[in-house]
Every structure is written in structure tokens, then in C-alpha cells.
Amino acid sequence: MQFKKITSEKQLKLIANSIRQNIIKSLVEAKSGHSAGPLGMTDVFTALYFNVLKHDPNKPEWPERDKVVLSNGHICPVWYATLAQAGYFPVEELKTLRKLGSRLQGHPHYWEPAGIENSAGPLAQGASIAIGMALAAKMNKAKNRIYCLTSDGEHEEGQFMEAMMFAGNNHLDNLCFVVDRNNIQIDGDTENIMSLEPLADKYRAFKWHVIEVDGHNLEHIIDAFEETKTIHNMPTVIIAHTIPGKGVSFMENDYQWHGKPPTVEQAQVALIELEAERKEIQEE
Amino acid sequence: MKLNQKIKLNSKLFGDVDKVPTRDGYGKGLVELGEKNKDVVVLCADLTESTRSNWFKEKYPERFVEVGVAEQNMMGIAAGMALSGKVPFVSSYAVFSPGRNWDQLRVSVCYTNANVKIGGMHAGISVGPDGATHQALEDISITRCLPNLTVIVPCDWIQGKKATIAAGQATGPHYLRFGREKTPTITCEETPFEIGKADVYADGDDVALIATGTMVYESLVAAKELEKLGISAAVVNCHTIKPIDVKTITEVAKKCGAVITVEEHQINGGLGSAVAEVLVENHPIPMKRIGMLDTFGESGSPDELFKKYKMNSSEIVKQAMQIVKTKK
Numbered sequence: 001m002q003f004k005k006i007t008s009e010k011q012l013k014l015i016a017n018s019i020r021q022n023i024i025k026s027l028v029e030a031k032s033g034h035s036a037g038p039l040g041m042t043d044v045f046t047a048l049y050f051n052v053l054k055h056d057p058n059k060p061e062w063p064e065r066d067k068v069v070l071s072n073g074h075i076c077p078v079w080y081a082t083l084a085q086a087g088y089f090p091v092e093e094l095k096t097l098r099k100l101g102s103r104l105q106g107h108p109h110y111w112e113p114a115g116i117e118n119s120a121g122p123l124a125q126g127a128s129i130a131i132g133m134a135l136a137a138k139m140n141k142a143k144n145r146i147y148c149l150t151s152d153g154e155h156e157e158g159q160f161m162e163a164m165m166f167a168g169n170n171h172l173d174n175l176c177f178v179v180d181r182n183n184i185q186i187d188g189d190t191e192n193i194m195s196l197e198p199l200a201d202k203y204r205a206f207k208w209h210v211i212e213v214d215g216h217n218l219e220h221i222i223d224a225f226e227e228t229k230t231i232h233n234m235p236t237v238i239i240a241h242t243i244p245g246k247g248v249s250f251m252e253n254d255y256q257w258h259g260k261p262p263t264v265e266q267a268q269v270a271l272i273e274l275e276a277e278r279k280e281i282q283e284e
Numbered sequence: 285m286k287l288n289q290k291i292k293l294n295s296k297l298f299g300d301v302d303k304v305p306t307r308d309g310y311g312k313g314l315v316e317l318g319e320k321n322k323d324v325v326v327l328c329a330d331l332t333e334s335t336r337s338n339w340f341k342e343k344y345p346e347r348f349v350e351v352g353v354a355e356q357n358m359m360g361i362a363a364g365m366a367l368s369g370k371v372p373f374v375s376s377y378a379v380f381s382p383g384r385n386w387d388q389l390r391v392s393v394c395y396t397n398a399n400v401k402i403g404g405m406h407a408g409i410s411v412g413p414d415g416a417t418h419q420a421l422e423d424i425s426i427t428r429c430l431p432n433l434t435v436i437v438p439c440d441w442i443q444g445k446k447a448t449i450a451a452g453q454a455t456g457p458h459y460l461r462f463g464r465e466k467t468p469t470i471t472c473e474e475t476p477f478e479i480g481k482a483d484v485y486a487d488g489d490d491v492a493l494i495a496t497g498t499m500v501y502e503s504l505v506a507a508k509e510l511e512k513l514g515i516s517a518a519v520v521n522c523h524t525i526k527p528i529d530v531k532t533i534t535e536v537a538k539k540c541g542a543v544i545t546v547e548e549h550q551i552n553g554g555l556g557s558a559v560a561e562v563l564v565e566n567h568p569i570p571m572k573r574i575g576m577l578d579t580f581g582e583s584g585s586p587d588e589l590f591k592k593y594k595m596n597s598s599e600i601v602k603q604a605m606q607i608v609k610t611k612k
């Protein structure tokens with residue numbers, strides 16, 4: 001049975017809040033991993049898995065499902081936390097992140113657990129894998145859609161530009177990229193390291209339909225995904241303007257949080273902040 | 285155990301030995317080289333701190349090039365700079381460089397014989413929790429097959445520094461392999477290091493442990509353990525995988541009659557294969573390869589992974605006991 005869409009914004013916000021809390025809990029337990037990207041992309045993941053996607057957590061291999069490919073594999077804590085929240089596997093398993101013998105690898109391994117549609121870690125590989133899936137879907141006249149989540153930093157890779165060119169050239173309208181436009185990478189701000197702007201124009205030049213959206217406004221994110229379904233003859237990219245570390249004040253907009261987990265004390269503060277946000281949502 | 289006195293190893297080797305990541309040697313070596321040679325330039329692909337190239341960047345910002353997340357482009361740019369008289373050091377994780385940019389390494393650098401040096405960091409399974417995607421366990425195989433390319437795996441940070449400096453002073457392409465984790469300091473400033481010359485760190489006559497990189501320490505620990513069990517093990521630091529030191533390897537093989545290779549790398553194509561090639565052609569004897577057994581790694585702490593994947597001193601001891609029994 002297909003996953004039932006959640007339309008209440010309040011409910012979606014509460015889900016996003018739970019996912020953020022679980023990201024923090026899994027990272028502090030792991031003692032290594034990435035904080036900024038996962039928190040920044042939580043709202044996009046929430047919109048996808050709880051409203052946009054055609055999927056069934058009880059039947060992950062359902063052939064008609066929409067597929068999500070994660071190209072910037074290092075943000076997998078949000079993928080794991082979202083899949084667990086949606087019922088793909090028990091939430092308790094999140095505590096095994098990055099531990100010996102865990103299915104929750106530091107960078108994702110295909111189908112560990114079910115729902116993880118690709119292996120990732122080396123940036124830009126997911127972009128091409130998603131294109132392969134979209135191409136095969138076209139050949140099979142399948143109706144499902146392919147969503148590929150990407151980071152701004154990985155647009156600096158040659159493979160990424162090759163992928164963009166191919167998808168536009170081949171009119172892959174069953175394919176949607178989302179860019180986590182958080183303006184950071186490891187060595188600093190993207191515009192200082194390797195300027196990506198004008199990013200939207202780059203996509204347009206490669207024959208993509210472009211939508212820009214506030215990556216933390218659930219209603220707008222869902223509208224953007226709905227719009228992608230109406231575009232014919234070209235792939236769509238949603239450039240999601242996000243705040244890295246979103247929801248935890250001391251992590252927000254600081255590139256230093258790219259690749260480290262919170263300490264036990266920092267996690268406590270983060271969870272207090274997120275719990276306060278939860279109360280606010282409930283009282284809305 | 286007969287430690288080679290000419291080698292002058294760290295006096296605290298088996299005591300309270302200090303631990304430093306080998307990649308620190310790369311960072312320090314670059315700074316020293318930069319001082320001596322104004323043509324030395326360092327390129328990095330969004331991993332400045334992890335590769336320790338930030339130390340060079342702080343001192344010589346005008347000779348540091350940030351290319352963004354673009355390893356293929358970085359290798360090509362380095363080739364072009366080398367063909368214009370510069371001595372470029374290309375810095376990233378080994379899985380991406382020489383992993384992703386191997387074609388550019390093969391043609392723009394090696395075929396051209398351009399004077400490019402490649403520093404591959406976070407090599408081996410000890411990168412740990414990041415998981416298999418980030419554990420470079422194939423980089424020795426894919427580099428040692430390339431003509432014109434020298435391949436060096438330093439055993440500690442001091443040797444890492446010497447290797448970086450030596451590579452910068454030598455002409456032609458060089459690949460240098462480094463680890464992320466803090467590992468024991470085996471050598472001192474006075475310890476000899478010469479590209480292409482394997483060093484016998486401990487003498488022995490029952491079995492030769494030929495190791496590279498961080499596994500040299502595990503082999504020394506194993507040799508000490510084996511001594512208690514009545515087995516005399518030689519320990520050879522084979523830091524240069526290519527060109528391999530045929531003479532030294534053949535000599536210890538003749539003396540010991542059995543060889544075990546130890547590396548933090550796939551047993552197929554790495555040090556084990558290189559030594560096997562030497563022995564088969566010169567002095568075939570019983571041999572065992574310790575390393576990754578043709579499988580990918582996974583997330584876990586370095587110690588857990590070394591244990592699970594059988595790359596530590598106790599595994600060496602076990603294999604040594606078995607191999608001496610098979611000797612004629």
C-alpha cells in the first residue's frame with residue numbers, strides 16, 4: 001500500500017523536528033560524522049518522504065516506487081533518520097551509525113538498509129546513477145520519478161557537469177535534482193573556494209527547468225516538487241536555499257560544522273533547542 | 285630480537301612510543317621544501333586541513349592553489365604547471381587522487397613524465413568510521429603499474445617528511461601514501477632513508493616480515509613476540525613499492541627461507557604482489573600475504589577493523605608460526 005501523504009504543515013514540521021533530534025542523537029553516539037548538511041536538508045527529506053514520494057516502507061522493493069538517490073553521501077544521517085521515521089527500519093537502529101557491523105555505514109552502502117537506493121561518498125557519482133535510473137525508466141515506459149539530492153560543493157566536479165549536460169540533452173523529464181544550496185564546503189564558503197554563481201543560469205544553459213525555493217518552507221518545497229511533475233521534455237532542478245546546521249543555533253551557517261559531530265554537552269544543548277522548537281510548533 | 289643498530293630506531297619503540305599521523309610528515313615536508321625551492325607549488329581539492337597542506341598555504345599563500353572539489357582538473361593543472369617548470373604537489377584523499385583522476389595521472393603525468401608529486405591521504409582501513417568508500421585499499425595497485433611513477437609508503441611521520449622532501453628533489457612523477465590516524469613513531473631524524481632502498485630494521489633467520497607503511501610497526505611488535513616463541517623474524521621496511529628493492533628482498537628471502545608481506549592494502553596488486561613477483565623470478569620460497577583479503581572494508585574504529593580484517597601483530601605471529609612449519 002502506498003505511503004499516505006501527510007498534508008498538515010504542523011504535522012510535517014513535527015516530523016522534521018523528530019528527524020533533527022534523531023540526527024543529533026545518532027551523531028553524538030557515533031562520535032564522528034557530518035552535522036551541517038543533514039540538519040540543513042531535513043525539511044527537504046521530510047517533504048519528499050512524507051508528502052511527495054510514491055513509496056511504501058513496508059514494501060521497499062515495490063517496482064513502481066519513486067526513487068531517491070543521494071549524491072552527497074556524507075549527509076546520510078538525515079537519510080537514515082528519515083527512513084527510520086517513515087518506518088523502513090526501527091528508530092533504535094540509528095544509534096549504530098558508523099559502528100562496526102552496522103548497516104548504517106559512514107557513507108551509504110546500496111540497500112543497507114532497504115530504501116537506500118545507491119552507494120555514495122565520492123561526490124557527484126549519484127548524479128550519474130540517477131540519470132541511469134531515469135533513462136532505464138524511460139526505456140521501460142515506467143511512470144515512477146527519480147529524485148537526486150545533491151550538494152552545491154559537488155557541482156565543482158567534472159562528473160557533475162557531464163551529468164547535467166546529459167540529462168538536459170536527453171530531455172529526462174522524469175528526473176528531478178535538488179541542490180542543497182547552503183553555500184558551504186570543507187575549506188570555506190563556496191563562493192570563495194570555487195564560485196558556482198550564477199548556478200540557476202548554468203542549469204538553464206544545460207536545458208533544465210529551474211525552480212528556486214526556501215529550503216525550510218515545507219509548503220513551498222512541496223509546491224516546487226509538484227511543479228516538477230508538470231514539466232515536460234526537460235529535467236527539473238530545485239535549488240533549495242538552506243541554512244547548514246539548521247535548527248541548532250551554534251551550528252547554523254558555520255562551515256566548520258561540515259564534518260564533525262556534536263560533543264555530549266553540545267548535543268544536550270542542541271536537543272534542548274530542538275525541544276523548545278517542538279513546543280512552539282505544537283502551540284502554533 | 286636483533287634490531288639493526290645502523291638504522292637507529294626510536295629508543296622508545298616498545299615503550300611509551302609517541303604517535304603522530306604520517307600525513308603530518310607530508311605537511312612538514314612541504315613547508316621545508318617550499319623554503320628551499322621557490323618552484324614548489326601545492327594544489328588541493330577542498331581538503332586543505334585534512335591533507336595538512338594548510339601549513340604550506342599559511343607560509344606560502346601565493347604558491348598554494350585551491351581547485352575546489354575537482355580532482356581530475358587538479359591533476360591536469362599540476363601536469364601543466366610541471367611542464368612550465370614548477371614542482372607541483374597534488375593533495376587529496378587517496379580514494380579520489382589517484383582514485384578518481386587515474387586517467388589524468390596516467391597520461392598527463394606519467395606518459396608525459398611530468399614532474400608531478402601526488403600525496404594521497406587517509407589511505408588504508410584505519411580511516412575507520414567513514415566506511416569503505418573512503419578507505420583507499422587499492423591505490424598501491426593502481427599506481428605501481430604505471431610506467432615512470434615512483435610509489436612510496438612511509439612508515440611514520442618522520443619518514444613521511446623525508447619521503448616528501450626526497451620526492452620533491454627527485455625528478456619525475458612520485459606517489460606518496462599517507463594515513464589519517466596517529467601511529468607510532470618508529471624512526472628518528474638519523475634513520476637512513478633512500479628512495480628505492482628497503483631497510484632491514486631487524487635481523488632474523490626463520491622468517492622475513494616484509495612490511496610497508498603503518499604495518500612496519502605491527503611487524504616489529506610481532507617479531508618481538510615471535511622471539512619469545514623461539515622464532516627469529518627479520519623485519520624489512522619496504523617503503524618504496526616501486527622501484528622495488530630486488531636485491532634486499534632476495535637477500536632476506538635467501539637467509540630466512542620464508543616470507544610474509546604485511547600491508548594496509550588489498551593483497552592483490554599491492555606490496556604482496558610486488559614481493560611475490562620478485563621471489564618468483566629470483567628465489568621462489570614459501571610466502572604468505574597479509575592485508576585486505578579481496579573484500580571491501582566497513583565502518584568501525586581502526587582497532588576493531590584491524591582485528592576483524594586480520595592486519596595486526598597477532599595475525600602476523602599466527603601466520604609466521606604456520607609458515608615456519610612448512611619450510612623444508
Ligand SMILES: Cc1ncc(C[n+]2csc(CCOP(=O)(O)OP(=O)(O)O)c2C)c(N)n1
Nearest residue numbers: 037121122123151152153184185186258330
Ligand atoms: C570526489 C570527492 N572529492 C572530495 C570529497 C571530500 N569531501 C566530502 S564533502 C566535501 C565538501 C563538498 O561540499 P558540500 O557537499 O557542499 O558540503 P556541505 O555543504 O555538506 O558541508 C568534500 C570535498 C569527496 N567526498 N568526494
Ligand SMILES: [Mg+2]
Nearest residue numbers: 152153184185
Ligand atoms: Mg554545501
